[in-house]
Amino acid sequence: MDFYLRCGGEMKMDECCGIFGIFAPGCDLAKVTTHALYALQHRGQESAGIALSDGRKVHLRKGPGLVSEQLAKFNELDNINGIAAIGHVRYSTTGDDRQENAQPLLLSYRHGSLAVAHNGNLVNGEELRERLEKEGSIFQTTTDSELIAHLVARYGYSDLESSLKGVLPYLHGAYSFLFLTEDKLICVRDPHGVRPLSLGKWRGYYVLASESCAFDTIGAEMFRDVQPGEMLIIDREGLCSVPVLPVHRQALCIFEFIYFARPDSDINGQNVHLVRKELGRRLAREQPADADVVAGVPDSSMAAASGFAEEIGLPYEVALIKNRYIGRTFIQPSQQERDIGVQLKLNPVRKVIEGKRVVVVDDSIVRGTTSKRLVDMFYRAGAREVHLRISSPPVICPCYYGINTPTYEELIGSHREVEEIRAQIGVTTLGYLSHAGMLAAAGLPAGHFCMACFSGDYPI
Numbered sequence: 001m002d003f004y005l006r007c008g009g010e011m012k013m014d015e016c017c018g019i020f021g022i023f024a025p026g027c028d029l030a031k032v033t034t035h036a037l038y039a040l041q042h043r044g045q046e047s048a049g050i051a052l053s054d055g056r057k058v059h060l061r062k063g064p065g066l067v068s069e070q071l072a073k074f075n076e077l078d079n080i081n082g083i084a085a086i087g088h089v090r091y092s093t094t095g096d097d098r099q100e101n102a103q104p105l106l107l108s109y110r111h112g113s114l115a116v117a118h119n120g121n122l123v124n125g126e127e128l129r130e131r132l133e134k135e136g137s138i139f140q141t142t143t144d145s146e147l148i149a150h151l152v153a154r155y156g157y158s159d160l161e162s163s164l165k166g167v168l169p170y171l172h173g174a175y176s177f178l179f180l181t182e183d184k185l186i187c188v189r190d191p192h193g194v195r196p197l198s199l200g201k202w203r204g205y206y207v208l209a210s211e212s213c214a215f216d217t218i219g220a221e222m223f224r225d226v227q228p229g230e231m232l233i234i235d236r237e238g239l240c241s242v243p244v245l246p247v248h249r250q251a252l253c254i255f256e257f258i259y260f261a262r263p264d265s266d267i268n269g270q271n272v273h274l275v276r277k278e279l280g281r282r283l284a285r286e287q288p289a290d291a292d293v294v295a296g297v298p299d300s301s302m303a304a305a306s307g308f309a310e311e312i313g314l315p316y317e318v319a320l321i322k323n324r325y326i327g328r329t330f331i332q333p334s335q336q337e338r339d340i341g342v343q344l345k346l347n348p349v350r351k352v353i354e355g356k357r358v359v360v361v362d363d364s365i366v367r368g369t370t371s372k373r374l375v376d377m378f379y380r381a382g383a384r385e386v387h388l389r390i391s392s393p394p395v396i397c398p399c400y401y402g403i404n405t406p407t408y409e410e411l412i413g414s415h416r417e418v419e420e421i422r423a424q425i426g427v428t429t430l431g432y433l434s435h436a437g438m439l440a441a442a443g444l445p446a447g448h449f450c451m452a453c454f455s456g457d458y459p460i
């Protein structure tokens, strides 16, 4: 699915943000945070920012675009002798790409400075915002980070953790928050644990990241996942864990394994690449195909395709080459430009495909229109048959937990049977992985995951 998102096609199902935090007095915090944000860049390309505390003041640098586009600003933080920092990369949802929404946000209130960054979405965010606005609050952004900062400021305790304990029960939704004050770093993960958040160790200090691949990049070690409902307070005294919200049902987003997370990340002790490979294996058992060769859609479906090929005993081939230099700013307002966009982004290896019966493995079908373009590309390259295999069940419902998805009407799986989708896309055969197969590959029972976009069973 990756290519149609990144080339700005009609697809809308993408991650909202990546966050990173570090408490390591006297260390090269701006550099380390920048490197970690590079590793999290796949989670958001609309803006990047770093807030860094020198113990007396919190400094902020942020702006639109990729981490690399903010490097000059981040380098300005190099000369500051910092104690802690938080960083953020943002993927904006529709109509929400205002520059003011770049994070972290930095606010001053009566107890000092507060920088906030988050990943996720509060389902009661609008309701809380309206209530605060009626009472006189003025918002400069549409982010949940600003909302929680307002609530914290109103709560009034001089220590942030006490205010958070008062505020958090009012928040409903999927969130991982990072807070930075002059002298401490605090994180909170929602009681369902929808969005991932990991704790690592770096040179004896603690680091936090949306995904463990950020730890590998900076030379940190994975320590553990932050638990659902847990608040961690990190300061010069060390680390303090507070179970701040009761956990009734865990609901990690299963799409993290299928598509969002980087394959070199571990979540819940499971490696994402290996889970994807297992998704492919199970897909081959459930939905075999009489074919000559197996290919994956770059990048997120390559692992599933290799698992499929291994399981079914067919050669695995790289049949599509992705152009990595198109960039996120490639906009395609018209149909014609969108078609060209797919060709610019992906090119088939004709000699691999020509005259063959090809199994194409992709991670999901959302609207279906781009899958059709993809399949047409295989036929134009001379494929005799195209057997599309999807390493997840049909997406039938939108996500309200921080992922940009189309409406019910736009989701092809919500109103079409598999055979209708097959005919619309124009493939020889179409097969999806079952719910049971997806869960078995992810390695935990259904009660541990959010699968709402596949089932309509919303955990929150």
Ligand code: SF4
Residues within 6 Å of the ligand: 194, 252, 253, 254, 255, 256, 398, 399, 400, 401, 403, 450, 451, 452, 453, 454
């Ligand atoms: S609805 Fe789907 S994309 Fe959204 S959190 Fe749940 S599993 Fe993830």
